[in-house]
Amino acid sequence: MSTTRTRRGLAAIILLAAVTLAVVGALALAGCGSDGSAGGEASPAASASAGPITVTDGTGTTVTMDQPATRIVSLAPANTEIAYAIGAGDKMVAGTSYDDYPEEAKSLPKIGDFANPNVEKIASFEPDLVLAAGGIQDKLRSKLEKLGMKVYVVDPKTYEGVMTDITNLGQLAGSKEQAQQVADTMQKAMDDVQAQVASASRPATFLEIYSKPLMTAGGETFIDDMITLAGGTNLGATAGSGFPTFSTEVLFSNDPDVYIADSGSMSKPGDINKRAGFDVLTAVKDGHVYVIEDSLIARPGPRLAQGLQELVKMIHPEAAAAQ
Amino acid sequence: MTRLARTSVWPGIALAGGVLVACLLVSLAFGPASLSLGEVWHFVTTGPVQGDLPNAIFWQIRLPRVLVACLVGAELAVAGVILQDLFLNPLTDPYVTGVSSGAALGATIGIVLHMSNLPWMTVLALIGGFATLGIVWMAARRRGRIDIFVLLLAGVTISYLASAVVTVLMIRANQDMYAIVYWLMGSFSGRGWPDVEIALVAVPFMIAPLFFAKEMDILLQGEKRALELGVEVERTKRVLLVTAGVLTAIAVSVSGIIGFVGLVVPHIVRLLVGPGHRSLLPVSLLLGASMMGIADLLSRTVIAPNEIPVGVVTTFVGAPLFVYLLRRGRKG
Numbered sequence: 001m002s003t004t005r006t007r008r009g010l011a012a013i014i015l016l017a018a019v020t021l022a023v024v025g026a027l028a029l030a031g032c033g034s035d036g037s038a039g040g041e042a043s044p045a046a047s048a049s050a051g052p053i054t055v056t057d058g059t060g061t062t063v064t065m066d067q068p069a070t071r072i073v074s075l076a077p078a079n080t081e082i083a084y085a086i087g088a089g090d091k092m093v094a095g096t097s098y099d100d101y102p103e104e105a106k107s108l109p110k111i112g113d114f115a116n117p118n119v120e121k122i123a124s125f126e127p128d129l130v131l132a133a134g135g136i137q138d139k140l141r142s143k144l145e146k147l148g149m150k151v152y153v154v155d156p157k158t159y160e161g162v163m164t165d166i167t168n169l170g171q172l173a174g175s176k177e178q179a180q181q182v183a184d185t186m187q188k189a190m191d192d193v194q195a196q197v198a199s200a201s202r203p204a205t206f207l208e209i210y211s212k213p214l215m216t217a218g219g220e221t222f223i224d225d226m227i228t229l230a231g232g233t234n235l236g237a238t239a240g241s242g243f244p245t246f247s248t249e250v251l252f253s254n255d256p257d258v259y260i261a262d263s264g265s266m267s268k269p270g271d272i273n274k275r276a277g278f279d280v281l282t283a284v285k286d287g288h289v290y291v292i293e294d295s296l297i298a299r300p301g302p303r304l305a306q307g308l309q310e311l312v313k314m315i316h317p318e319a320a321a322a323q
Numbered sequence: 324m325t326r327l328a329r330t331s332v333w334p335g336i337a338l339a340g341g342v343l344v345a346c347l348l349v350s351l352a353f354g355p356a357s358l359s360l361g362e363v364w365h366f367v368t369t370g371p372v373q374g375d376l377p378n379a380i381f382w383q384i385r386l387p388r389v390l391v392a393c394l395v396g397a398e399l400a401v402a403g404v405i406l407q408d409l410f411l412n413p414l415t416d417p418y419v420t421g422v423s424s425g426a427a428l429g430a431t432i433g434i435v436l437h438m439s440n441l442p443w444m445t446v447l448a449l450i451g452g453f454a455t456l457g458i459v460w461m462a463a464r465r466r467g468r469i470d471i472f473v474l475l476l477a478g479v480t481i482s483y484l485a486s487a488v489v490t491v492l493m494i495r496a497n498q499d500m501y502a503i504v505y506w507l508m509g510s511f512s513g514r515g516w517p518d519v520e521i522a523l524v525a526v527p528f529m530i531a532p533l534f535f536a537k538e539m540d541i542l543l544q545g546e547k548r549a550l551e552l553g554v555e556v557e558r559t560k561r562v563l564l565v566t567a568g569v570l571t572a573i574a575v576s577v578s579g580i581i582g583f584v585g586l587v588v589p590h591i592v593r594l595l596v597g598p599g600h601r602s603l604l605p606v607s608l609l610l611g612a613s614m615m616g617i618a619d620l621l622s623r624t625v626i627a628p629n630e631i632p633v634g635v636v637t638t639f640v641g642a643p644l645f646v647y648l649l650r651r652g653r654k655g
Contacts, residue, residue, distance in 0.1 A: 213505060213512030213630060239628045248388075248513060249356035250628040252380045276515035277383025280376045 055168040058155030059138055065150055068174025069129035075117050075140075079131035079154050080105045081301035082166055085182050088173035093125045101295065101303070123147050129172055154300060158225040159190060159308065162300045182302050189305035190229060193312045196319040197231025203257035205232035205315055206283070209243055209298075211261075211269055216246045223297050226304065230311035231319070232258060252281070258315050259283035264294025290314040332602040335595070339609035343393070346613040350389045350620045355627030356380045383515060391514045392619035392633070393612035394522035395574045396584050400611020401529045402570040403585035404592075404604055405563050408539055410475050416586035417571040420474075421481035425455025426575040428485040431503050435496040445521055445576040452572025455481050460564070469560050471546075509579035509634040511619050518577050525573040528566050529608055535559055536600035543598060581634045583641030584615055590648050614640075 054064045073094045074080040080099045083092050095108040096117075109125065112118045117140060122130060130144050134155030141151045152172060156162045163183040170179020205227050209215040216236030217223035221243070227234040235256050239246050259281065261269035272278060272289050283289055292314070296307030313320040352363055358377060371382040402417035410419075417423060429451020433444040459481055463474035489507070493500050532539070538559045541549045546556050571585075588611045589603070596602040615633075618640065622633040 210502065210505065211513055213510045213632075244628075245512065245630040247355040247623055247628045247630055248384050249354050249380050249623070252376060252384060253356040255376060276387070276517065277379045280374055280379040280383075 053171050055152070055171055057152045057168070058134060058161070058165065059153045061141075061153070063150055063152050063172065065129065065172055069127075069150070069172050071125065071127045072129045072131060072173065073111060073122055073125050073127040073149075074099070074131045075111065075122075075137055076131070076133035076154065077101070077105075077295070078299040078301040079133065080108070081299065081303065082154070082169055082182075083131065083173065085302040086166060086170050086173060086179040087175045088169070091173060093127055094122070119143050119147075123149070131169070156222055156300045157220050158222055159186070159229055159304060160225075162222060162302075162304055163187065165300070166302065186302065186305045189308055193230055193308055196312060196322070197316050200231050200316050200319055202231055202233045203288075203315055204235055204254060205258040205260065206235045206251060206254075206256040207297075208259070208261040208269060208272075213245045214248055214251065215243055218242050218244045222300055222304065226297060226308050226311055227315070230308055230315045232311070232315040252277070255282050257282055257286070258288045258290070260290045260292055260311070260314055262294050262298060263291045264298075288314070332596075332599070332605075335602045336605045336609070339606040339613075343609045343613045343616075346616045347389065347393065350392075350616045351381075351385060353620060353624060354380075354385050355624055356385075387515045387519045388511050388619065388623075389616060391518045391522050391577060392511045393616045394519070394525065395511075395578045395581065396588075396615025396618075397529055397608045397612040398522070398525045398570040398574040399581070399585035399615075400588040400592075400607040401532060401604060402567040402574070403611075404589040404600070404607045405532055405539075405567040405570075407589055408543060408598075408600070409560065409563055409567075410471055411543070411545075412475065413590065414586075415475070416582075417567065417574070418580065418582070418585070419478055419482070420568065420571065421455045421459050421478040421485065422452045422568050422571040423575045423580055424482040424485035424489075426452035426572050427507060427580060428489055429454075430506055430576065430579075431489045431492050434499050434502045434506060435492050442517070442521075448576030449572050451485075452568065452575060455485060456565070456568040456572075468557060469564070471560070474564075506579045508632045509581035510630070510632055511578060511622070512630055514577065522573065522577050525570050528569045528573075531566055532563060532604055533601075535563060536604060539563070539600040539604075540598075578633075581615070581637055583634075583637045583645065584611055584618075587641040587645050587648070588614055590645070594648070 052064050052066050053068065054062060057063050069088075070091055071093045072083055072088060072091045074083055074092065075096060077096060077098045077100065080092065080095045081101055083089060084102050084105060089102075089104060092105070092108055094111045095105055097110045097112065099105040099108060111121045111125070117137060119140060122144065127149055130149050130151045132138065132140060132151055132153045134153055138153050138155075141153070144151050150172075152169065154165045154169075156165055163186050166183050166186070167176075167179050170176045170182075173179075207217050207223060207227060209217055216239060217227075217234065218239050218241045219234075219237040220241040224234045224237050235251070235254055236244070236246060259272060261272055263269055269291055272291075273284050278284050292307070292310055296303055296310060309320075352360055356377075358366075358380060362377060363381060366378050366381040369378070372378040399417050403415075406415045406417060406420060407413055426448040429447040429449070430444055432451070433447040438444065438447065459474055459477045460469070462477035463470050465473075489503065493503050538549070538554050541552050541554050542556070542559065549556050589607050592603055592607045592610055596606050615637070618636040619633050621636045622631045625631060
């Protein structure tokens with residue numbers, strides 16, 4: 001009698017552990033995916049105006065389409081933002097339940113959530129082009145391609161990589177000019193910011209992704225790239241790539257000049273100045289603690305230009321004010 | 324019984340106390356920030372100094388974190404002893420009663436409603452934990468008696484139910500999924516003095532079971548025998564269950580869910596000092612605190628500046644040990 005119950009108790013623990021492992025594993029995979037290969041590169045073949053369109057996506061895979069896409073499904077909010085920005089919004093047939101920008105994207109039919117895109121559901125919209133994100137979604141490629149869809153994986157590691165993805169998608173969606181304009185705007189924002197901070201010092205900057213446990217943006221992420229472009233030194237890059245956990249003690253001993261907390265999809269950082277012990281930090285004493293909206297720095301889309309301008313105001317307020 | 328009563332419990336307790344003091348010293352002396360032992364000693368003797376950064380690393384970051392870890396470890400170990408012996412089931416841990424899943428559900432609701440800052444998160448976790456305990460309690464009550472086996476099964480069932488609701492909330496509020504997952508994994512990262520204060524609330528509940536040590540010893544022989552020997556069985560069960568529930572809810576509300584300490588520490592201590600509760604309870608308390616302190620030390624130093632989730636450390640240490648103990652137990 002009691003052995004049966006014992007076994008049930010054990011089974012419960014094992015099952016819970018298995019579920020937890022599965023979830024954690026899936027998330028870990030999703031995390032790893034974001035630090036895979038370099039951002040997409042424009043292929044020379046794509047410059048030809050007639051004939052098949054060929055571009056190379058974020059995984060280094062060549063994507064060829066005989067004619068511009070007419071039915072697009074996006075599997076990530078950033079991809080949706082890009083599609084609307086380059087004027088391909090009218091070709092969008094489905095997006096994700098996270099899509100919140102631009103406003104029109106909210107009313108798109110949904111293929112489910114980001115972590116569990118449903119292949120059948122995607123296929124039911126009969127898209128000719130699927131815009132996936134890196135990581136676990138990359139594994140959907142073969143399944144979707146067997147069903148006759150083209151898959152472009154957006155997985156940029158740098159700010160410029162996002163620009164490349166935008167021009168590539170412009171070609172695939174038949175809106176080259178508008179995509180080029182978006183990329184040019186991003187380029188101009190980058191050039192302006194670079195000019196502002198060219199001769200400035202490079203303050204040590206800590207970017208908080210999440211507070212409990214403390215997590216930051218490591219190297220090989222476009223957030224790291226943007227902090228560098230905005231004239232800062234990303235403290236998180238010392239902790240490895242991707243989005244690593246970060247020791248509070250090490251944060252304190254490095255004593256960053258600027259403390260920026262990401263707010264939005266993961267957490268509300270609360271009043272950082274009032275956290276226990278934080279009063280000794282230089283960033284807090286000098287009033288260089290800021291909160292930035294998550295979708296402006298963590299979503300590889302056209303609004304990164306705005307995020308970059310926000311970052312430079314935080315890291316180099318004097319240079320931004322002089323403009 | 325007589326043998327247990329005659330043996331002095333103090334050497335064991337003193338030894339475990341020594342282990343805890345050693346663990347505390349090591350945990351406070353080492354950390355990812357390179358403070359020398361001399362500096363640490365200086366901070367200890369000078370006390371907290373306003374505006375001094377290395378001093379703040381010790382007094383505001385390291386010390387409260389070590390204290391929270393040790394308190395949570397002690398809470399889980401004592402709750403583990405109580406529940407294993409009350410259920411007469413060696414596989415019981417503080418999480419089997421459903422209290423932790425209920426607390427997890429409360430905390431998840433806090434995250435989803437963006438009330439994730441102290442004290443809301445803790446309050447909601449406590450409410451969730453106590454609500455679950457209440458439901459399980461009512462399910463197990465028959466004619467004024469608590470049926471321990473029904474309680475255990477109801478606890479497991481409620482655990483599943485609460486976990487399922489957490490999963491649904493995770494999928495529905497997928498923007499908060501990471502926050503929920505990290506909370507469920509358990510961690511002492513970013514814990515400070517406010518968390519110490521919450522964990523300290525549990526201290527009376529860690530000490531209370533000591534007054535029931537004799538009753539718990541007798542209950543090991545079964546409720547019927549205990550009744551014959553004049554133990555107020557139902558009253559004892561009530562007090563102990565509430566105590567274990569409070570300990571678990573407080574621990575989970577501060578740290579998230581950290582496995583194996585509440586399961587393994589009582590077993591190790593039984594091997595060391597035997598099943599008598601006059602030593603089992605205090606030694607488990609002290610060694611639970613020690614084990615969690617060391618686990619958190621490893622979690623924050625081994626791959627610094629990154630951290631290993633502390634639940635991973637306790638599981639890596641606890642799982643092989645537990646399998647070993649199980650095999651040993653079967654042979655015996």
